[in-house]
Structure formats: structure tokens, C-alpha cells
Amino acid sequence: MTADADAAPPVRASVGGEYAVQVGAFDSEETGTTLAERLIDAGFPAYVVEAQSGDRSIYRVRIGDFPDRASAEGAGQRAEDDFALDWFIAVLP
Numbered sequence: 469m470t471a472d473a474d475a476a477p478p479v480r481a482s483v484g485g486e487y488a489v490q491v492g493a494f495d496s497e498e499t500g501t502t503l504a505e506r507l508i509d510a511g512f513p514a515y516v517v518e519a520q521s522g523d524r525s526i527y528r529v530r531i532g533d534f535p536d537r538a539s540a541e542g543a544g545q546r547a548e549d550d551f552a553l554d555w556f557i558a559v560l561p
Contacts, residue, residue: 485533486560487540491553492529500527507531510550512543533560 491507491514494500500516507514507529517528531547534540537557544555 485535487534487537488530488532488558488560489534489540489544489547489555490528490530490558491544491547491551491555494527494529495524497525497527500529503529507547507551512547530558532558 492500492503494503497516497518504514504516512531513533514529514531517530519526519528531543532540534543540557544557547553547555
């Protein structure tokens with residue numbers, strides 16, 4: 469699946485989990501959306517979160533939400549194995 473310029477980025481599908489796996493952060497919304505869509509196509513519950521860093525937006529690509537850290541770590545390891553992505557656990561508010 470290819471992101472087009474008018475497509476909205478995938479957004480967080482669920483709330484209630486305490487952990488997510490962050491697999492990327494980009495200056496470009498399109499880049500973040502493209503990665504999230506690739507992950508979704510592979511069966512990961514991926515989404516994009518927009519955050520402000522000074523006067524610019526950062527587009528964080530995350531997988532989750534997960535009820536426990538072990539589940540999140542398993543997803544992170546699968547993303548690393550399948551896509552060669554670096555990752556870390558994000559504790560959600």
C-alpha cells in the first residue's frame with residue numbers, strides 16, 4: 469500500500485493499554501504514514517502520533533497499545549526481525 473499526499477496517517481486504534489512500541493520518528497508525515505501502513509499490512513496494530521518539537525512536527529510511528537511490557541517487547545522484537553527496525557518501549561499516559 470502506498471500513501472498518497474491526501475491520505476491521513478493511521479491513528480491510534482485503541483486506548484487502555486499501558487505500553488506501545490516506537491519504531492520510528494520522522495519530520496515527514498508521509499514517511500511516517502508509509503511505514504505505519506507497511507506495518508499494518510504485515511498485521512501490526514501500527515499508528516502515527518504527531519508531536520511538537522519546538523516549532524516543528526515530528527511523526528512518531530508506534531505499534532500497540534499493549535496491556536503489559538512483555539507483550540510490547542514481543543511486538544518490538546517481531547518488528548526488528550521482520551523489518552530491521554530499531555525500537556523502544558513507550559509508556560503511555
